[in-house]
Amino acid sequence: MINKYLLTSVLVTLFAFSIAQAQKLTISANHSDAKFILLNDYDDSEMQELGMGTIEYKLEKDSRNRIKITKPGFQPVIKEYNKDLKWDKDQRVSLDARRVEISAEPYDADIFVDGRNIGKKAIYLVIEKDRFHTVEVKKAGFAPISKTYYNSPDRETPPIKDYFELKDRQVRLEVLPADGVVTANGVSMGRGNQDINVPLGECVTVTVNKDGYVEYTKVFCNKPDTDPEPPTREQALLADRLVKITTNPADAIIEIGGKTVGTGSYDLKVPSNGSVEVRVMKDGYVRYTKNYYNQSNMQEPPVTDYIEMAVDEAYTSSVSSDLANVRITVPVNSQYSPEEAWRILSSIITRYFDILETVDFNTGYLTTSWQVENFASSVIRTRVIVSSGGNSDQLAYAVKLISQEAYLDGRNQVTVKDDEKFEDWSRILKKYEGLIQEIQARLQ
Numbered sequence: 001m002i003n004k005y006l007l008t009s010v011l012v013t014l015f016a017f018s019i020a021q022a023q024k025l026t027i028s029a030n031h032s033d034a035k036f037i038l039l040n041d042y043d044d045s046e047m048q049e050l051g052m053g054t055i056e057y058k059l060e061k062d063s064r065n066r067i068k069i070t071k072p073g074f075q076p077v078i079k080e081y082n083k084d085l086k087w088d089k090d091q092r093v094s095l096d097a098r099r100v101e102i103s104a105e106p107y108d109a110d111i112f113v114d115g116r117n118i119g120k121k122a123i124y125l126v127i128e129k130d131r132f133h134t135v136e137v138k139k140a141g142f143a144p145i146s147k148t149y150y151n152s153p154d155r156e157t158p159p160i161k162d163y164f165e166l167k168d169r170q171v172r173l174e175v176l177p178a179d180g181v182v183t184a185n186g187v188s189m190g191r192g193n194q195d196i197n198v199p200l201g202e203c204v205t206v207t208v209n210k211d212g213y214v215e216y217t218k219v220f221c222n223k224p225d226t227d228p229e230p231p232t233r234e235q236a237l238l239a240d241r242l243v244k245i246t247t248n249p250a251d252a253i254i255e256i257g258g259k260t261v262g263t264g265s266y267d268l269k270v271p272s273n274g275s276v277e278v279r280v281m282k283d284g285y286v287r288y289t290k291n292y293y294n295q296s297n298m299q300e301p302p303v304t305d306y307i308e309m310a311v312d313e314a315y316t317s318s319v320s321s322d323l324a325n326v327r328i329t330v331p332v333n334s335q336y337s338p339e340e341a342w343r344i345l346s347s348i349i350t351r352y353f354d355i356l357e358t359v360d361f362n363t364g365y366l367t368t369s370w371q372v373e374n375f376a377s378s379v380i381r382t383r384v385i386v387s388s389g390g391n392s393d394q395l396a397y398a399v400k401l402i403s404q405e406a407y408l409d410g411r412n413q414v415t416v417k418d419d420e421k422f423e424d425w426s427r428i429l430k431k432y433e434g435l436i437q438e439i440q441a442r443l444q
Contacts, residue, residue: 023059023083027091031071034095039066039078059083073160075099075126096129098151104164109139111164127151127158135164141232143168143197167200169222172233173208180208180216180238198222198230206236212303214240214269239272241294244304252282252309270294270301284316285309286377287407314375314405318427323436324403325424332395332443341395344442349384352435364388364397370416373429379406379414381422382432399439403428 027036036050036057041064050057050067059065065081075097081087103122104111111118113125113133127133127149136146145166149158173194175182182189184196184204198204198220208216216238220230245254250264256278270276270292280288288309292301332341342361350356353368360366366386373380382403389398405425406414414421 023081023087024089025057025059025081025087025091026054026089027057027067027079027093028054029069029071030092030094030096031074034069034071034074034093037068037070039068041066044068044078057081059087069093069095071095073098073100073158096151098127098149098158100125100127100149100158101161102135102164103161104137104166106139106142106166109137109142109164109166112136112138125149135162137164137166139166141169141171141229142166143170143195169198169200169220169230171196171198171206171220171230173206174233174235175208176235176237177210177213180210180213180236182236183207183209196220208236208238210238212242212301213238214242239294241270241272241292241301242303243268243270243292243301245278245307246304247280247307248309249282249285252280252285252307255279255281268292268301280307280309282309284312286312289409310376312375312377314373314378314380315427317373317375318380318425318429319433320426321403321428321433322426324401324426324428327389327398327400328436328440329389330397330399330440330443332397334394336395336443338395341397341443345386345397345439348435348438348442349386352432353384372416376408378408379416379422380404380425380429381406381416382429384435397439397443399436401428401432401436403432 029036032053035052036055037046038048038050039045040047044066046068057065057067059081061083063083065083066078067081068076068078070076074095077093077095079091079093101122102111102125104120107121110120111123113123113135125133125135129151132148132150132152134146134148136144138144143166145164147162150156151158173182173196175192175194178192181191182194184206196204196206200222203219203221203223205217205219216236218234218236221227222230244265245268246265247254252264253260254262254266256276268276268278272294275291275293275295277289277291286309288307293299294301336344339361342364346356346359346366349366349368353371355369356366357369358365358367364387366384368383370381370383373382380403382401385400385402387398389396403425404422406418406421406423408414
């Protein structure tokens with residue numbers, strides 16, 4: 001029994017001795033320039049460089065035998081060789097995972113890897129074999145930069161270090177209404193909210209359009225030496241409305257506030273919370289007046305408005321005349337006595353006018369009452385005033401055919417007594433067209 005115990009002890013002792021004698025290892029890396037570094041047992045600080053590519057290492061009995069294998073551009077590998085274990089003499093170590101040292105400016109920019117926020121300023125990106133990762137650097141107010149790194153033989157080799165600098169600015173454009181079409185330097189970007197990139201040293205002109213609205217235009221510049229920095233956010237609010245007006249006839253005059261703004265067509269801008277009155281005019285057509293409102297409690301203006309003007313009956317019922325509102329002197333033929341001439345004059349006028357308001361043979365003064373014709377677009381009033389004219393040697397009368405027009409605005413009535421609403425009209429109703437000529441023909 002004692003012999004058996006002694007034999008077992010001897011065998012264990014011999015096995016332990018054989019392990020101790022065999023723990024000299026040849027360690028090789030898959031890169032000839034990979035470094036082997038012995039690490040401190042307590043804090044993994046680097047103690048001693050052991051060699052490159054391939055080393056021979058004898059396991060220390062009082063050490064954890066932790067060795068780091070490194071090569072720039074690769075994730076280091078740490079191997080621990082326990083002295084109490086049996087190891088094959090030849091050890092192979094592979095550095096396969098790539099490592100990229102990434103730094104970014106501004107230093108408070110966020111660094112994302114595959115969509116996850118990893119940190120700021122600088123990170124180490126580890127890419128396992130046959131894998132890839134996408135890095136994106138972001139900061140509010142700057143255009144982000146992204147890059148994808150591959151650890152694959154058929155792809156570009158990742159760099160050892162990479163530097164991201166955010167230089168181009170970015171403006172978050174918030175569009176209202178949300179379906180406004182955005183363009184940047186003439187290139188369509190789509191509808192609704194957009195991120196506008198402004199390259200360093202350049203300016204970008206942004207427009208937002210929607211049918212029925214006045215175009216929004218803004219220029220953003222990224223020129224730190226000369227211009228203030230662009231905003232992080234900008235609201236593109238389409239508030240003013242736009243009405244594309246066209247008329248028939250195509251040469252009708254379009255007026256706003258008494259000033260001509262167009263002929264046949266006009267892009268009308270209606271300010272937010274405001275209104276605009278438009279007048280459309282052309283001889284021979286009924287004057288057209290319309291108010292466009294851009295107010296919450298009013299019907300919104302149309303995108304387009306086609307104005308078909310109605311024919312003016314006052315125009316078709318009259319003729320243009322240079323005798324209207326002009327004092328015409330009519331000499332009386334000497335064969336007529338004053339009484340006969342006055343009778344002829346009075347009889348002619350009363351055929352055209354029913355009522356004579358003033359008649360004075362002695363002073364040679366006669367006036368008719370106003371005769372009124374109502375049309376869809378206006379009120380026309382006409383009267384005749386006769387006074388003595390010429391010199392003392394010859395009897396003569398001064399005849400003035402007054403023709404005046406008052407436009408109807410659709411809101412206020414016009415009566416014949418509203419003198420302030422009437423203006424001289426360069427036309428004469430056809431029913432009075434021959435009055436002056438008949439007086440001239442009969443008395444001369």
